[in-house]
Amino acid sequence: MPKRLLHFFLFWACLAGSAGSGAVSVKPQEVLDLHYGEVLFHFYQNDYFTAITHLLAAQQRNQLPHHRQEAELLLAGLELSYGMLDQAQARFERLLDQDTDRELRNRVWYYITRIAYQRGRHHQAIETLKKIEKPRDKNMRAELALLNANLHMETGQNEEAARILKQASVPERWEDYLRINRGIALLRAGKVREGQAILDKLGDQRADSEELRALRDRANLGLGYELLRKGDGEQARKYLNRVRLQGPFMQAALLGAGWADTERGDYEQALTPWLALMKLSGHDAPVQEVHLAVPYAFSKIGDNQRAKYFYKQALDFYDREQQYLADAIQAARSGALVSLLSQTDNDAGISGGWLNAHPTLENVPSGRYLVDILSGHPFQETLKDYRDLDYLEQLLHNWLKNISLYHDMVEARRLAYEQRAPRVRQRLGQQEAAALRQRWQHFQDLVQEEHQNGDPLHLATSKEKQQWKTLQDIQEKLTSLPGEPRYRKIQERARWLQGTLYWQIQSDYRVRLRKAEKQIRELDTLTGEALARHRQVSTALADVKAGFDGFDTRIAALRQRILALLPGIDMARRDAGEHLQKLALKELETRRQRLSSYRLQARYALARSYDQVSQQPGTSGDGVQQ
Amino acid sequence: MKALLRGILTGLLVWPLLLAAETAAPPEKGISDDVQTLKQQVLELNRDLFLLEEELLFPSNTQVSVFISLNVGEFFKLDSVTLKIDGKEVVDYLYTKRELDALARGGVQRLYIGNLRTGDHELVAFFVGKGPHDRDYKRGTTMTINKGLGPKYVELKIVDQTSNFQPGFEVREW
Numbered sequence: 139m140p141k142r143l144l145h146f147f148l149f150w151a152c153l154a155g156s157a158g159s160g161a162v163s164v165k166p167q168e169v170l171d172l173h174y175g176e177v178l179f180h181f182y183q184n185d186y187f188t189a190i191t192h193l194l195a196a197q198q199r200n201q202l203p204h205h206r207q208e209a210e211l212l213l214a215g216l217e218l219s220y221g222m223l224d225q226a227q228a229r230f231e232r233l234l235d236q237d238t239d240r241e242l243r244n245r246v247w248y249y250i251t252r253i254a255y256q257r258g259r260h261h262q263a264i265e266t267l268k269k270i271e272k273p274r275d276k277n278m279r280a281e282l283a284l285l286n287a288n289l290h291m292e293t294g295q296n297e298e299a300a301r302i303l304k305q306a307s308v309p310e311r312w313e314d315y316l317r318i319n320r321g322i323a324l325l326r327a328g329k330v331r332e333g334q335a336i337l338d339k340l341g342d343q344r345a346d347s348e349e350l351r352a353l354r355d356r357a358n359l360g361l362g363y364e365l366l367r368k369g370d371g372e373q374a375r376k377y378l379n380r381v382r383l384q385g386p387f388m389q390a391a392l393l394g395a396g397w398a399d400t401e402r403g404d405y406e407q408a409l410t411p412w413l414a415l416m417k418l419s420g421h422d423a424p425v426q427e428v429h430l431a432v433p434y435a436f437s438k439i440g441d442n443q444r445a446k447y448f449y450k451q452a453l454d455f456y457d458r459e460q461q462y463l464a465d466a467i468q469a470a471r472s473g474a475l476v477s478l479l480s481q482t483d484n485d486a487g488i489s490g491g492w493l494n495a496h497p498t499l500e501n502v503p504s505g506r507y508l509v510d511i512l513s514g515h516p517f518q519e520t521l522k523d524y525r526d527l528d529y530l531e532q533l534l535h536n537w538l539k540n541i542s543l544y545h546d547m548v549e550a551r552r553l554a555y556e557q558r559a560p561r562v563r564q565r566l567g568q569q570e571a572a573a574l575r576q577r578w579q580h581f582q583d584l585v586q587e588e589h590q591n592g593d594p595l596h597l598a599t600s601k602e603k604q605q606w607k608t609l610q611d612i613q614e615k616l617t618s619l620p621g622e623p624r625y626r627k628i629q630e631r632a633r634w635l636q637g638t639l640y641w642q643i644q645s646d647y648r649v650r651l652r653k654a655e656k657q658i659r660e661l662d663t664l665t666g667e668a669l670a671r672h673r674q675v676s677t678a679l680a681d682v683k684a685g686f687d688g689f690d691t692r693i694a695a696l697r698q699r700i701l702a703l704l705p706g707i708d709m710a711r712r713d714a715g716e717h718l719q720k721l722a723l724k725e726l727e728t729r730r731q732r733l734s735s736y737r738l739q740a741r742y743a744l745a746r747s748y749d750q751v752s753q754q755p756g757t758s759g760d761g762v763q764q
Numbered sequence: 765m766k767a768l769l770r771g772i773l774t775g776l777l778v779w780p781l782l783l784a785a786e787t788a789a790p791p792e793k794g795i796s797d798d799v800q801t802l803k804q805q806v807l808e809l810n811r812d813l814f815l816l817e818e819e820l821l822f823p824s825n826t827q828v829s830v831f832i833s834l835n836v837g838e839f840f841k842l843d844s845v846t847l848k849i850d851g852k853e854v855v856d857y858l859y860t861k862r863e864l865d866a867l868a869r870g871g872v873q874r875l876y877i878g879n880l881r882t883g884d885h886e887l888v889a890f891f892v893g894k895g896p897h898d899r900d901y902k903r904g905t906t907m908t909i910n911k912g913l914g915p916k917y918v919e920l921k922i923v924d925q926t927s928n929f930q931p932g933f934e935v936r937e938w
Contacts, residue, residue, distance in 0.1 A: 168870070172831050172917055172938055175872025182866035187807070194811040222800050257796060523799045530806045537813050544820055692816055699809050703802070710798045717795060 170204035171196075177212065186220040187529070221522060223253055227266065244273045252285060256515045260292050280312035287319055296327035314340060314350055318357045325364055337361045338377075355380075355387045362394050371401025389415060389424035396431060405438040421459070421507060423732070429455050430736050433743065442747050449744040456737040463730050466507055470722045476715045479512075479521060511725040520717050527711035534700050534707065541697050548689045555682055562679060571665070571672040578658070578665045585654050594643045597650040602643055609636040818877075826879035827915040830855075830887070834867040835923040840901060840931030842867070842922065843893040847876055850885050854878060875920070880911045887935070889920050896929060905933040 169175035173196040180189035193213055196202050202209045210233055218226035227250055234243050247269045254263035267286060273279050283306035290299035303320035317340050324333030337357045362378035365371075375398035381391035392415040399408035412435065415428045433448035469475050511517050588596055598606065609632050616629040818827075830847060842864060847855040855876045859867075867873060888906045895901030909918055917938035925932040 169833070169872055172829075172872055172919060175833060175870065176831065176874050178869070179863075179866045179871030179873050182869045182871045183862050187810075190807050191810045191814055194807065195814050198811065198815065220803065222803055224797075224800055225804055259796075520795065523795060526803065527799060530802065533810070534806065537810075540817070541813070544816065547820060689816075689820065692812075696809070696813055696816060699812075703805055703809065706798075707802055707806070710795065710802055713795050714799070 171202045173199075173201040174205040174209060177209075181212065181216060184219075186216050190216045190220060218249060218253065221253075221526065223250065223257065223259070223262075226250065227262075240271055241274060241278075244270045244278060248278065248282060248285070251289075255285060255289055255292075257519050258516060260289055263289055264293075276307070276309045277312070279306060280308035280316065282306075283308065283316060284319060287323060291323055291326065296323045297329075299323040300327060300329075311346075315353065318353050321357055322360055325360060330364055330368070334361055334365075351382065352386055355382055355385045355391075359387045359391055359394070362391070362398070366394060366398055366401065369401060371398040374398040374401070389418065389422055393424040393428055393431070396428070396435070400435065400438070405435040408435050421462075423729075426456075426459065426733065426736060430740055430743075433740075433747075437743070437747060437750075442750060446744060446747045449740050449747060452740045453737060453744070456733055456740065460730065460733055460737070463507065463726060463733065467723065467726045467730065470719055470726060473715065473719065475722055476524065476718050479524075479718070507729055508722055508725055511721055517718065517721050520714050520721070524711060524714040524718060527707055527714060531704065531707045531711060534704055538697070538700050538704075541693055541700070544689075545693050548686055548693065552686045555686070559679060559682075562675065566672065566676055566679070569672075571668040575665045575669050578661045581661070582658050585651070585658050588651060588654070592647065592651070594640070594647040597647060597654060598643045602639065605639055606636065609639065822877055822879055822915075824915045825913055826881065826911075828876075828878055828880045828885075828909075828911060829874055829915065829917050830876040830889075831872050831917065831919045832867070832875045833870075833872045833919060833921050834864075835921060837864075837868055837922060837924065837931075839896050839924050839929060840891070840922055841894040842891060845875060845892070845920070846890040848888040848890075849876075849878070849880070872919070880916070882911050882913065884908050884910050887918065889933070889935075891922065891931075891933060895931060901931070903931070903933055905935055907935045909937060 169178070173192070177189050177193045177196065180186075180192060190213065193209060193216065197209060197213075210229065214226050214229035214233060217229065230246050230250065234246060247266050251263045251266045251270070254260075254266060263285075267282075267289065270282060273282065283302055287299040287302045290296070290302065300320050300323040303316045303323065306316055308316060317336055321333045321337035321340065324330075324336065327333075338361070340354060340357060358377045358380040362374045362376075362381070365374035365377065375395060378391050378395045378398060381387050383391075392411040396408040396410075396412040396415075399405070399411075409432065412428050412432050415424060416432055418425055429448070429452035433445040433452060436442075436448060437445035466475075584596075595603075595606065612632045613629060613636070616625050616632065619625045828849075832845060834842065842859055844856065844858045846853060846857075857875060863873065885908065886906065887909055888904060890902060890904045892902045905920070907918075909916060919936045919938060921934040921936060923932045923934060
């Protein structure tokens with residue numbers, strides 16, 4: 139494979155992988171075929187559908203003689219970017235062999251593995267992962283280890299994931315990422331002590347990047363909750379305290395911190411993080427839960443009045459949330475959610491594609507309840523499918539309209555042809571070009587003959603010929619007259635003039651002959667072209683009808699193909715929409731059930747509070763009612 | 765009341781979300797397979813429709829395409845291009861940042877496709893943008909193209925001239 143192919147492909151790979159660490163700055167590729175450059179123009183704008191279409195068209199027309207191999211590689215890359223994983227994989231398998239640069243092969247298979255992983259195709263990802271040979275690039279090695287570990291965790295092989303991460307030899311800046319993931323893998327494998335040992339060390343270190351800080355928060359939170367589940371409130375609080383208050387895991391950390399305090403029996407202390415959490419106007423699970431936890435803590439410290447107050451507040455809060463959720467469920471069921479999601483594209487004008495940014499949740503009702511599910515791979519991948527199908531459906535509907543216009547256009551041309559053809563045929567029948575060619579041939583013969591047996595008088599001008607004839611006539615007349623001296627003098631004069639004229643013609647003869655030859659040559663080209671045009675028009679006239687019929691056949695066939703594809707696209711789009719709806723409804727339903735459970739517990743606890751108050755000495759039944 | 769605490773703790777979604785953030789259920793494979801196949805079929809169909817459209821609207825005997833490319837572009841930042849053929853304005857194109865970026869990376873834009881009779885035609889292009897020292901810059905270039913029987917491709921090239929630190933505008937017939 140040529141060096142520039144590798145160069146280009148790495149460029150592609152860097153473009154495609156936003157998370158790729160091996161960003162390489164490369165100069166623009168030299169374009170030797172205009173149509174290849176045109177494909178790149180669309181590709182660089184992430185307009186994959188148009189780029190693939192133009193590339194396929196250019197290949198069909200053989201317009202990429204200098205970029206044949208690159209075009210195939212580019213096509214595979216475009217297919218990958220456009221979510222055609224299987225086609226891209228098959229093409230890469232054909233194109234990449236042992237002669238291909240190893241780093242290039244590795245990067246290609248890495249991206250295929252990553253996309254397969256995102257799509258939930260774990261077996262395919264595991265298979266393509268095996269094609270990656272030990273990369274020389276250490277960053278690549280780190281990315282690979284993480285991907286490999288994630289794949290193993292997906293398939294429940296947490297210990298193996300931890301082993302992979304432990305054995306990976308990576309640059310220093312990657313070490314923390316790998317350790318945190320290893321700690322999580324160990325926790326998931328049930329090896330809490332080992333996981334704790336790793337995460338404990340990491341959780342206290344300074345982090346250089348926001349990504350790393352968030353990951354560290356996640357590790358501390360995970361460890362804190364795991365210890366909480368095991369009843370170790372003291373240790374749990376230690377790790378939960380490490381979670382940043384301005385990070386994405388703050389709410390869960392505050393909630394957990396409170397529970398850690400209650401685990402130790404310190405209900406008063408638990409109120410500090412919980413009341414702080416309750417002030418937040420979030421709709422996430424921790425905020426919902428804390429509405430129940432706060433009165434619970436008050437009841438535990440014997441402050442039943444406050445407990446009742448907060449239980450009532452919790453009931454109001456849950457009622458409001460239940461109403462919002464009911465609206466959100468209604469919106470999801472009616473299909474409005476999916477419809478809105480399909481429109482929230484911040485990259486308008488682009489013909490789909492899998493590497494575009496995720497859609498935003500602005501203006502999406504119930505979006506606040508769906509943040510988790512919407513940001514997950516299954517939802518995102520299906521949403522991309524849904525949008526791509528929507529685009530394809532609109533495209534085909536447009537083609538259906540256009541193809542009717544093209545049919546009318548062909549009909550109009552056919553009509554014009556039928557009106558003009560007889561006149562053209564008539565003129566062709568006159569064989570004007572052939573007659574011209576015949577005349578040229580005649581002059582050609584004359585000039586040839588002149589060349590061989592030159593007679594200067596043959597090339598005399600009309601005027602000279604006229605003068606020659608006049609002098610000839612004068613002499614003939616004078617011959618018939620009596621031989622008087624004055625006649626002889628005139629005769630000699632005429633002969634002298636004729637001689638002079640001949641001398642003039644002869645002295646100019648060579649020039650005239652060359653000029654005549656030049657003109658004949660020019661006429662050769664012109665009459666030849668006239669003949670060729672005559673033949674072209676004759677052929678075209680005969681072909682035009684076949685051309686119309688050809689267009690008719692193509693248009694009819696293409697229309698059939700459009701009509702045959704539309705139902706399938708519509709069905710797939712509906713399936714994708716229903717799948718999205720199902721995922722959203724499942725999430726909303728889970729939230730609704732959880733809220734119902736919270737509400738029930740709040741009611742039960744409130745009733746118990748009233749009961750306890752009524753049982754206290756000196757409390758009247760009216761007080762309970764209040 | 766310990767039961768309530770346990771109940772609440774089991775109701776927590778935080779823990780499973782935390783450790784299984786990357787482990788959500790995969791999408792239905794059937795949909796994804798169908799979509800891939802459909803995309804493949806639509807792409808092939810779109811290619812055939814694209815070819816038909818071009819053959820119908822711009823037959824090769826009359827087809828003329830004008831492309832534009834950028835070589836580095838350090839001395840000139842393109843804003844717009846106006847193209848005239850035989851004195852008639854056929855394109856007035858304003859560029860987006862994304863398009864300029866694609867041109868800078870080596871992409872070639874098909875600025876114009878149309879029909880012309882065989883013979884000589886005058887092509888004039890005006891390039892408007894920012895020149896050296898961020899000054900407004902407008903330059904025109906003219907050439908006569910000869911349209912033969914097959915399709916005609918013309919490339920307008922904006923190049924950096926390091927000899928005088930000025931942009932250069934070249935026209936190339938393919």
